[in-house]
Amino acid sequence: MTTTLTLSAQPSDPLVVVNGPLSEALAQRLGLRTVEDFTEQPGQQYVFYRDGTLYLGLAPSQREHPVCVDFAEQHRRRHRGKELLLKAVGGRRTGLRIVDTTAGLGRDSLLLASYGAEVTLCEREPVVAEMLADGLRRGLQQAEVAEFVARMRLVPGPASAYLRAIPEADRPDVIYLDPMFPDSGKSAQVKKEMRLFHSLVGRDEDDGVLLQEALDCAKHRVVVKRAPRSAALSGPRPQFAVQGKAVRFDVYPLKAFPKG
């Protein structure tokens, strides 16, 4: 019998900050080590600034797109005419207050803000929260999205802690959840771009708990994004779903919206 032993070189810290302007402060906030430059260590992920934008990526030689939050780019790439999310949150209403409990790269939050909503973005993964903060800062200077970004506010950390601290009088109209589910990318290209993000964040195993907390806190409805054929989150059943080809929104209405 032949035994093959495969040795895979693992980086000592899977995530490091590449040295440059602003990087010392960032490394301190994230509790990460700084390195002078990219190396060829397999699996090594880097957080780095390029042209004033914060990225998560591999060494440039790996030819994998680094990830950043660029709201102007997201706005250009949005799927027009497929306003499923708008339908799910109850239509266009100025001043609707929405908590996006799983902000990620902020794409859904941006869409919601573009419909006129005031959006609070909760994000618990510290690197992702830093990228969001960076995107929001730059977004205020990007003419095509500045108006929307001005309605977006980041709350880094777990959504549960935020929801529990909301006083009764300030409860949000809608709470939105988009927990990480397997195979959530639509095209091969999206999947490629999102590989790094997925490997950083992993699965959100506590989504059933978050759903219950959202149902206890929202005034009018809770909306959950799912893959088209995946099961609803564990807990109460959604009352209806807004179904698309690539995505489904499960809707949990709590109280009708005021007319007008």
Ligand SMILES: C[S@@+](CC[C@H](N)C(=O)[O-])C[C@H]1O[C@@H](n2cnc3c(N)ncnc32)[C@H](O)[C@@H]1O
């Ligand atoms: C699938 S991604 C969301 C993508 C996002 N909807 C977008 O449009 O870019 C899920 C994100 O939610 C975050 N997350 C999951 N559960 C959370 C929680 N309980 N509190 C805060 N953030 C959470 C994860 O860290 C991850 O970044």
